Amino acid sequence: MEALTLLEEINEALEAGRLAALRALLRECNVVDIAAAMEELSDARQLRVFRILPKDISADVFAYLESDTQEQLVRAITDKELGALIDDLYLDDAVDFLEEVPANVVRRVLALTDAETRAAINRFMSYPEDSVGSVMTNEMITLHDSLTVGEAILQIRRAVPDKETVYTCYVIGGRSRKLLGALPLHRILQSSDDTKLTDIMEDDRQLFSVRTMDDREVAVELARKYDLLSVPVVDSEERLVGIVTIDDIIDVIEEEETEDWERMAALHPSDDEYVKTGVLRMARNRLGWLLILMISASFTGAILQRYEALLAALPILIASIPLLTDTGGNAGCQASTLIIRSMAVGELDVKDFFYVLWKEIRVALLCGAVLAAVNFGRMMLLGNVNLWQQYLVISCTIIFTVLTAKVIGCLLPMFSKFIKIDPALMTGPMLTTVVDIITLLIYCALASAFLLK
Amino acid sequence: MEALTLLEEINEALEAGRLAALRALLRECNVVDIAAAMEELSDARQLRVFRILPKDISADVFAYLESDTQEQLVRAITDKELGALIDDLYLDDAVDFLEEVPANVVRRVLALTDAETRAAINRFMSYPEDSVGSVMTNEMITLHDSLTVGEAILQIRRAVPDKETVYTCYVIGGRSRKLLGALPLHRILQSSDDTKLTDIMEDDRQLFSVRTMDDREVAVELARKYDLLSVPVVDSEERLVGIVTIDDIIDVIEEEETEDWERMAALHPSDDEYVKTGVLRMARNRLGWLLILMISASFTGAILQRYEALLAALPILIASIPLLTDTGGNAGCQASTLIIRSMAVGELDVKDFFYVLWKEIRVALLCGAVLAAVNFGRMMLLGNVNLWQQYLVISCTIIFTVLTAKVIGCLLPMFSKFIKIDPALMTGPMLTTVVDIITLLIYCALASAFLLK
Numbered sequence: 001m002e003a004l005t006l007l008e009e010i011n012e013a014l015e016a017g018r019l020a021a022l023r024a025l026l027r028e029c030n031v032v033d034i035a036a037a038m039e040e041l042s043d044a045r046q047l048r049v050f051r052i053l054p055k056d057i058s059a060d061v062f063a064y065l066e067s068d069t070q071e072q073l074v075r076a077i078t079d080k081e082l083g084a085l086i087d088d089l090y091l092d093d094a095v096d097f098l099e100e101v102p103a104n105v106v107r108r109v110l111a112l113t114d115a116e117t118r119a120a121i122n123r124f125m126s127y128p129e130d131s132v133g134s135v136m137t138n139e140m141i142t143l144h145d146s147l148t149v150g151e152a153i154l155q156i157r158r159a160v161p162d163k164e165t166v167y168t169c170y171v172i173g174g175r176s177r178k179l180l181g182a183l184p185l186h187r188i189l190q191s192s193d194d195t196k197l198t199d200i201m202e203d204d205r206q207l208f209s210v211r212t213m214d215d216r217e218v219a220v221e222l223a224r225k226y227d228l229l230s231v232p233v234v235d236s237e238e239r240l241v242g243i244v245t246i247d248d249i250i251d252v253i254e255e256e257e258t259e260d261w262e263r264m265a266a267l268h269p270s271d272d273e274y275v276k277t278g279v280l281r282m283a284r285n286r287l288g289w290l291l292i293l294m295i296s297a298s299f300t301g302a303i304l305q306r307y308e309a310l311l312a313a314l315p316i317l318i319a320s321i322p323l324l325t326d327t328g329g330n331a332g333c334q335a336s337t338l339i340i341r342s343m344a345v346g347e348l349d350v351k352d353f354f355y356v357l358w359k360e361i362r363v364a365l366l367c368g369a370v371l372a373a374v375n376f377g378r379m380m381l382l383g384n385v386n387l388w389q390q391y392l393v394i395s396c397t398i399i400f401t402v403l404t405a406k407v408i409g410c411l412l413p414m415f416s417k418f419i420k421i422d423p424a425l426m427t428g429p430m431l432t433t434v435v436d437i438i439t440l441l442i443y444c445a446l447a448s449a450f451l452l453k
Numbered sequence: 454m455e456a457l458t459l460l461e462e463i464n465e466a467l468e469a470g471r472l473a474a475l476r477a478l479l480r481e482c483n484v485v486d487i488a489a490a491m492e493e494l495s496d497a498r499q500l501r502v503f504r505i506l507p508k509d510i511s512a513d514v515f516a517y518l519e520s521d522t523q524e525q526l527v528r529a530i531t532d533k534e535l536g537a538l539i540d541d542l543y544l545d546d547a548v549d550f551l552e553e554v555p556a557n558v559v560r561r562v563l564a565l566t567d568a569e570t571r572a573a574i575n576r577f578m579s580y581p582e583d584s585v586g587s588v589m590t591n592e593m594i595t596l597h598d599s600l601t602v603g604e605a606i607l608q609i610r611r612a613v614p615d616k617e618t619v620y621t622c623y624v625i626g627g628r629s630r631k632l633l634g635a636l637p638l639h640r641i642l643q644s645s646d647d648t649k650l651t652d653i654m655e656d657d658r659q660l661f662s663v664r665t666m667d668d669r670e671v672a673v674e675l676a677r678k679y680d681l682l683s684v685p686v687v688d689s690e691e692r693l694v695g696i697v698t699i700d701d702i703i704d705v706i707e708e709e710e711t712e713d714w715e716r717m718a719a720l721h722p723s724d725d726e727y728v729k730t731g732v733l734r735m736a737r738n739r740l741g742w743l744l745i746l747m748i749s750a751s752f753t754g755a756i757l758q759r760y761e762a763l764l765a766a767l768p769i770l771i772a773s774i775p776l777l778t779d780t781g782g783n784a785g786c787q788a789s790t791l792i793i794r795s796m797a798v799g800e801l802d803v804k805d806f807f808y809v810l811w812k813e814i815r816v817a818l819l820c821g822a823v824l825a826a827v828n829f830g831r832m833m834l835l836g837n838v839n840l841w842q843q844y845l846v847i848s849c850t851i852i853f854t855v856l857t858a859k860v861i862g863c864l865l866p867m868f869s870k871f872i873k874i875d876p877a878l879m880t881g882p883m884l885t886t887v888v889d890i891i892t893l894l895i896y897c898a899l900a901s902a903f904l905l906k
Contacts, residue, residue, distance in 0.1 A: 028658045028659065029658045029659065030658060030659045030679060032678055032679050032680075033658070153642075156642055157642045157643065166638075166639045166642070167620050167638070167639075167682075185619075185620070185638065186619045186620075189606075189609055189610045189619070190610065202483075205481045205482045205483060205486070206481065206482065206483045224703065225485055226483060226485050227485075227700040229620075229682075229699070246682070246699055247680040250677065250703065250706070253703070253706065254677075254798060257710055258794055258798070261790050261793075261794050262790065262791070262794075264790070265786045265787050265789075265790035265791070266783050266786065266787060267787050267790065267791065273795070273800050274791055274792070274795040274800055274801055274809075275800065275801070275805075275808075279812060279815045279816050279819065280819070282812070282816045283816045283819040283820050283823075286784070286787050286816065286820055287820055287823055287824075289783065289787075290780065290783055290784060290787075290820060290824055290855075291823075291824065291827060293779060293780065293783050294776060294779070294780050294824055294827070294828060294851075295831070297775050297776040297779040297780065298776055298831070300775035300776065300779075301772035301773055301774075301775060301776050302772070304771055304772040304774070304775070305768070305769070305772040308768040308771070308772075311768065311771055312765045312768055315758070315761040315764065315765055316758075318757055318761070318764055318771055318774075319754035319755070319757040319758040319761075320754055321754075321757070321771075321774060321775070322750050322753035322754060322757070322774070322778060322889055322893070323747060323750040323751055323753070323754055325775060325778070325779075326746060326747070326750040326753075326778075326885060326886065326889065327743065327746065327747050327750065329782070329885065330719050330742065330743055330746050330882070330885075331739070331743060333718045333719065334718050334719060334720050334739050334742075334743075336718075337714050337715065337717070337718035337720065338715070338718070338720065338727055339727070340714075341711055341714050341715075342726070342727040345707060345711070347726050347727055347728065348727055348728070352728075355728075356727075359732060359735070362732045363732055363735045363736045363739065366732065366733070366736040367736050367739055367740055367743060370736075370740055370744075371740075371743055371744065371747055374744060374747070375747060378748070378751070398747075402743075429783070432779060432782065432783075433779065436775055436779065440775070
């Protein structure tokens with residue numbers, strides 16, 4: 001709504017040639033809204049608006065644009081404009097942008113930056129995709145351990161970056177730049193001018209840090225558990241090299257959640273948005289698992305084929321196959337989802353396996369008994385009372401099905417976690433197939449034993 | 454690991470009676486770790502440790518305890534201790550605690566607080582569970598619109614709350630206390646002492662606020678979209694009454710995600726942790742949907758029963774039922790998960806329906822064709838070549854199944870969103886059943902038409 005109105009205002013101003021008014025309007029707006037409106041403009045107008053943007057917000061707006069819009073703009077602007085843009089971008093935003101564009105654009109950008117920035121960009125771009133290094137920034141406030149609060153406030157007011165990265169300052173020591181402690185800005189402000197920073201900083205047991213090569217989820221876990229606004233990143237010699245800020249942490253949480261959803265749904269995880277993924281690519285992302293699962297489902301078919309004679313003789317058994325497999329799939333999915341989720345938020349761990357197993361068995365017996373009773377009642381009411389033996393076999397199979405499903409639904413994710421595979425990856429797609437096979441084996445075995453004379 | 458070591462240290466210190474040393478140790482520790490360690494102590498030791506805690510962190514530790522531990526402690530301490538504790542707790546933590554304990558504890562707590570706090574607690578506790586009011590806090594920095602930067606810094610340093618709630622200050626005007634603008638602390642620090650706050654604050658198009666009775670997801674959306682550290686809450690007369698801070702926003706994101714997971718998995722959403730939910734309660738949470746889905750699956754059975762003669766005559770058709778229903782379930786789940794997720798993070802909206810539908814149809818035809826070809830090839834290779842007509846019917850059904858599944862997989866969540874029902878609630882459980890029914894209808898119809906002479 002907001003963005004639409006802004007878009008109209010921008011288009012009107014451009015058409016009327018009221019550029020000064022447009023510039024004043026843009027200065028009043030939030031950079032996120034400006035970026036959203038720019039996405040909707042024609043290419044030529046995008047470039048015009050970008051050039052009109054007040055200089056102090058143009059890099060911020062650029063950082064919020066989609067990567068293909070960024071690439072287009074960069075191709076259209078002059079070397080001088082590009083140099084100024086890269087200087088104004090925060091290092092993490094510049095790296096994010098460069099990771100998405102073709103190599104020739106990267107070369108042009110790097111050629112326009114000074115040696116120091118180029119070195120930093122190259123270093124940041126070399127970190128693996130899911131590492132802490134790939135999401136950190138080097139814009140942060142470091143304070144020397146010899147300072148007092150009064151001196152620190154003066155230094156912060158002189159050199160504060162234009163971002164929330166200021167809200168936790170880090171105290172470093174001597175020439176080694178070793179990380180000594182963290183100091184929330186509010187604590188600095190609270191303290192009297194002559195307090196020594198080392199007296200109020202959080203050190204030892206309260207100082208948390210991650211390494212550049214750690215998985216980025218390590219940083220997320222720390223920030224989540226201790227409500228941190230930023231997590232300091234150190235190198236192998238404990239020197240402070242960067243921080244991961246809360247906004248990037250929220251983005252990582254969202255990306256990891258999306259990955260989990262995709263894995264549970266038997267999709268090949270993809271970073272691209274729905275609207276940006278072509279039909280061919282989308283089909284490829286989905287086909288892998290669909291093929292694997294279709295082939296595995298043919299094992300289920302093989303079981304049914306083995307009991308062909310039994311099923312042909314007692315067709316009521318056929319009609320109940322979907323009821324049994326669906327109930328098994330649903331029951332298993334309930335257990336596995338609860339357990340995967342509880343492990344993801346840290347409530348459950350592999351060591352709780354036997355506790356979980358015992359709980360799931362009891363829940364399964366309760367649920368199974370109720371479902372079986374309801375099903376038996378329904379069949380007797382609506383069906384042929386003389387077929388009670390067949391109804392009984394079907395209802396008993398329900399109990400076994402629910403039990404199997406719940407047990408596998410806790411076994412599969414916890415075993416995946418134990419062998420360090422993402423539980424969502426292994427459990428989501430495989431669960432139904434495994435439960436189906438076991439359910440049908442039990443079903444046919446029970447039916448053969450009790451119904452065939 | 455950390456918590457375990459701390460736990461051992463605490464136990465050792467208690468046994469040796471080294472209370473002063475324990476107090477010094479606890480002062481060095483993070484409150485989250487202390488709370489985690491306390492959870493593992495015996496009741497009597499919990500109380501002893503709580504009384505040893507340095508006064509300035511005891512309320513923080515209390516806020517991180519589980520609610521049953523909180524209740525136990527509150528029952529054990531004296532009225533004087535309880536009064537001091539409630540005074541030290543942040544209002545939002547006090548409200549969180551009171552919402553979980555029995556009414557007699559609430560009465561005792563309220564009797565011990567002063568009239569002003571009591572009024573605030575009562576007001577905060579009266580907000581509905583999912584409203585902004587239920588997650589906001591009233592600890593924030595408000596600055597009068599007549600101040601300069603220098604005066605503001607002095608005021609902040611005098612009255613700063615011991616929390617991250619300071620990092621965005623809010624500018625209010627005149628006696629009405631109307632919210633005029635937001636002012637990130639770093640911008641105050643950056644500016645010269647004689648700048649007027651009204652000249653640097655974010656107002657009009659850059660100021661975002663929510664109402665106390667808004668759904669708390671509105672605040673989450675704002676914070677996410679604009680990378681805010683806190684969202685101001687106003688009443689119906691635009692007066693500032695509180696803020697929602699980033700740590701609570703992350704908690705809400707996690708809770709809402711868990712709810713979506715549970716709904717997709719046909720579970721009754723529950724706020725309780727896995728380990729805290731009893732077997733009976735857990736069975737009840739799961740039985741509702743299992744029963745509904747079992748009953749719906751009996752419709753699938755009815756279809757198979759109608760075609761009993763056909764199936765008994767051509768048993769190869771029976772063996773392929775799980776393959777078809779599973780493939781349909783998987784293909785539908787892929788589409789619906791992608792779409793639900795894309796709608797949740799704001800990439801897709803109901804208005805994109807036809808775009809999505811057309812895309813899914815093309816993806817479905819591609820996937821369906823490949824799956825059908827692979828299946829036909831497999832059956833011809835491993836089966837009886839003379840049955841090619843039956844194999845062809847099965848393979849063609851795969852194409853229809855995938856198409857149906859993908860179409861329903863985008864129809865169901867987008868329609869739910871359109872009629873304002875949570876897409877995860879309606880899509881997760883129902884999808885498989887609906888796809889099953891349509892798949893089997895197509896299957897049996899095709900088989901009757903082409904295979905029965």
